[in-house]
Amino acid sequence: MLKYILxxxxxxxxxxxxxxxxxxxxxxxxxxxxxxxxxxxxxDQAQIDRVRRELGLDKPLINQYFDFLTKAIRFDFGNxxxxxxxxxxxxxxxxxxxxxxxxxxxxxxxxxxxxxxTLSAVFRGTLIDKFIMLLAIFQISAPAFWFAMMLQIxxxxxxxxLPVSGMSHPLWMVLPVTVLGLRYGAMSARxxxxxxxxxxxxxxxxxxxxxxxxxxLVVMKHVLKNASIxxxxxxxxMLRSMLSGAVVVERVFGIQGMxxxxxxxxxxxxxxxxxxxxxxxxxxFVIINLIVDLTYGLLDPRIRITGGxx
Amino acid sequence: xxxxxRRSQGKDLAERLGAREDELRASTLYRDAWIRLKKNKLALFxxxxxxxxxIIAIFAPLIAPYxxxxxxxxxxxxxxxxxxxxxxxxxxxxxxxxxxxxxxVSLMVGIITECIAVPLGVLLGSIAGYYGGKIDAVISRIIExxxxxxxxxxxxVLMYVFGTGLVAVFVALGxxxxxxxxxxxxxxxxxxxxxxxxxxxxxxxxxxxxIIFKHLIPNCLSTIIVVITLDIPDDIVYEATLSFIGLGxxxxxxxxxxxxxxxxxxxxxxxxxxxxxxxxxxxxxxxFNTLGDGLRDALDPxxxxx
Numbered sequence: 001m002l003k004y005i006l007x008x009x010x011x012x013x014x015x016x017x018x019x020x021x022x023x024x025x026x027x028x029x030x031x032x033x034x035x036x037x038x039x040x041x042x043x044d045q046a047q048i049d050r051v052r053r054e055l056g057l058d059k060p061l062i063n064q065y066f067d068f069l070t071k072a073i074r075f076d077f078g079n080x081x082x083x084x085x086x087x088x089x090x091x092x093x094x095x096x097x098x099x100x101x102x103x104x105x106x107x108x109x110x111x112x113x114x115x116x117x118t119l120s121a122v123f124r125g126t127l128i129d130k131f132i133m134l135l136a137i138f139q140i141s142a143p144a145f146w147f148a149m150m151l152q153i154x155x156x157x158x159x160x161x162l163p164v165s166g167m168s169h170p171l172w173m174v175l176p177v178t179v180l181g182l183r184y185g186a187m188s189a190r191x192x193x194x195x196x197x198x199x200x201x202x203x204x205x206x207x208x209x210x211x212x213x214x215x216x217l218v219v220m221k222h223v224l225k226n227a228s229i230x231x232x233x234x235x236x237x238m239l240r241s242m243l244s245g246a247v248v249v250e251r252v253f254g255i256q257g258m259x260x261x262x263x264x265x266x267x268x269x270x271x272x273x274x275x276x277x278x279x280x281x282x283x284x285f286v287i288i289n290l291i292v293d294l295t296y297g298l299l300d301p302r303i304r305i306t307g308g309x310x
Numbered sequence: 311x312x313x314x315x316r317r318s319q320g321k322d323l324a325e326r327l328g329a330r331e332d333e334l335r336a337s338t339l340y341r342d343a344w345i346r347l348k349k350n351k352l353a354l355f356x357x358x359x360x361x362x363x364x365i366i367a368i369f370a371p372l373i374a375p376y377x378x379x380x381x382x383x384x385x386x387x388x389x390x391x392x393x394x395x396x397x398x399x400x401x402x403x404x405x406x407x408x409x410x411x412x413x414x415v416s417l418m419v420g421i422i423t424e425c426i427a428v429p430l431g432v433l434l435g436s437i438a439g440y441y442g443g444k445i446d447a448v449i450s451r452i453i454e455x456x457x458x459x460x461x462x463x464x465x466x467v468l469m470y471v472f473g474t475g476l477v478a479v480f481v482a483l484g485x486x487x488x489x490x491x492x493x494x495x496x497x498x499x500x501x502x503x504x505x506x507x508x509x510x511x512x513x514x515x516x517x518x519x520x521i522i523f524k525h526l527i528p529n530c531l532s533t534i535i536v537v538i539t540l541d542i543p544d545d546i547v548y549e550a551t552l553s554f555i556g557l558g559x560x561x562x563x564x565x566x567x568x569x570x571x572x573x574x575x576x577x578x579x580x581x582x583x584x585x586x587x588x589x590x591x592x593x594x595x596x597x598f599n600t601l602g603d604g605l606r607d608a609l610d611p612x613x614x615x616x
Contacts (some may be wrong), residue, residue, distance in 0.1 A: 006403065011451075011454070015451065015454045015455050015458055016458075018451060018452070018455035019455050019458055021460070022456070022459075023467075024470070026467055026470075026471055027470075027471075030470055030471040031471075031473070033405060036424075072579065077603055104311065106439060137596065137599060137600065138592075138596065139601075140599065141543070141592050141595040141596035141599050142588070142592045142595075143550055143588070143591055143592070143595070144489060145551060145553065145554055145570070145593065146550075146584075146588035146591065149570065149573075149574065149584050149588070150584075150585070150588070151576055152577065153323065153584060153585075157577060157578055157581070164423060164598050172601075176484075234398075241460075241461075243460055243462065244460030244461050244462045245462070247462050247463060247466075248462065248551050248554065248555065251554075251555065252574070261439045261554055262463055262466065265468065266466045266469070266557065267556065269470065274467060275311045278459060278463060278464075278467060279462065280462055281459060281460050282417065282455075282458040285458045285459070285460070286458050290456075
């Protein structure tokens with residue numbers, strides 16, 4: 001198990017290092033001079049040169065990269081180009097909002113997906129199953145931001161029972177969590193149905209049923225347990241795509257989270273924030289993947305012995 | 311000549327067995343798949359719907375009642391009427407016409423993005439899977455690194471690099487699109503390369519390139535077809551999302567995403583403006599997803615979890 005953990009940790013570190021390179025290269029090949037953007041074209045050449053020296057932008061690119069890397073390891077991403085606030089301070093404000101939204105949505109999605117997916121598998125081929133799967137594919141096909149707008153029109157403007165946008169109303173999270181939770185819940189329902197059907201057709205289920213174990217216990221004790229690996233993969237993937245989906249949902253609902261921070265940064269070409277949000281989410285993704293992989297090891301002894309060789 | 315001979319032999323055999331020739335030929339993978347697909351009414355309907363949408367997109371200027379950019383400032387944000395079936399937008403432009411023209415952007419994004427992503431994904435995936443070792447380690451780390459960014463954030467940063475507009479959308483989505491395909495192809499090639507037909511080809515003196523292009527990639531074709539069908543709707547949604555944020559297709563070009571962005575300002579007075587472009591978007595995506603599901607079941611039932 002220790003060897004498995006170490007090899008996964010090593011891979012995670014390599015991927016994070018590569019992520020810093022990708023981020024750095026992308027931001028540096030982009031057209032436009034960040035200093036001129038920052039000084040808003042009012043400055044003369046001497047001033048531009050001075051700021052460039054202060055920011056270390058006059059050094060060779062490779063030195064700039066190592067500066068960036070050593071600071072990034074200490075979570076120092078410099079100041080925002082547009083308002084001079086330290087980037088970490090902005091992230092510290094935005095990140096809890098996004099993670100709160102993400103975790104509530106994940107909870108919603110997991111409960112919804114597991115209940116509905118299990119129902120669909122147990123009643124496969126019946127009208128219940130067909131209805132659930134039809135709803136699921138509709139939900140998956142509707143773009144998140146459009147579905148969000150439809151909820152705003154119906155619950156916010158038409159029924160006037162929930163806030164349309166902003167974060168001041170006590171119920172501000174209801175609509176965003178519904179959008180994200182239903183979407184990823186529907187996706188997971190489809191996968192859970194498939195892996196439950198696989199598990200249901202196994203011999204041990206027949207044995208358990210033959211022994212006279214109640215249907216509900218068979219599902220809870222045997223089927224869900226054996227379908228847990230694909231479900232773990234899915235939960236990890238879901239959390240990741242949810243953080244991605246949250247970007248645009250935050251925009252629709254005017255939520256001051258990481259997504260809004262990233263969109264504003266790209267719009268105003270604020271490269272320090274762009275770099276920080278990219279690395280922050282890469283960091284988060286790698287951690288999620290690591291946790292998922294390590295849980296595999298815990299759930300399935302075969303994986304921890306072979307070191308996850310597929 | 312030999313093909314002719316085999317065909318006529320088949321015919322002879324068919325006549326002798328009293329069977330129709332095409333029934334005898336029905337044993338190839340793709341004919342089997344077609345037979346299975348034909349039974350899936352939903353997938354066939356989706357296919358027909360996509361064909362209709364493609365025809366509408368091609369002949370958009372002939373079908374749309376108005377030019378998509380014609381403004382009529384006296385009739386702004388109108389509800390549906392006889393003159394404007396779905397009403398007008400904030401500049402008095404006909405919504406139906408703009409939605410019809412918007413289908414061009416969505417379909418183009420789906421097709422051109424895949425034209426960039428598929429060759430990249432298939433090539434890198436099969437090379438990584440076939441050679442293994444260091445080459446595989448490098449390509450696999452690249453895949454892992456690129457997929458460690460949230461897709462939409464990565465797409466936004468690429469738009470920052472390439473600038474906004476339709477061509478930048480193609481390039482950005484193409485760069486992102488190959489990753490998933492490469493991962494799948496790599497996995498399949500790793501399994502396929504141990505099979506006897508690859509060994510036989512190698513024993514017969516086939517080069518690595520011949521084995522990859524003539525033996526391995528054709529065997530992944532069903533996966534590739536399914537992945538393309540299921541990736542096109544993703545590309546379409548990504549384009550709409552980027553345009554919605556304001557980083558994709560720029561006005562006055564009609565894109566469903568940028569129409570929805572504009573409609574947010576008028577949701578109270580003109581809800582139809584927010585509803586109809588999204589319905590079009592959802593319908594197109596739904597049809598591709600349904601067709602993709604059907605193709606997956608028909609071509610490769612093993613890919614259930616895709």
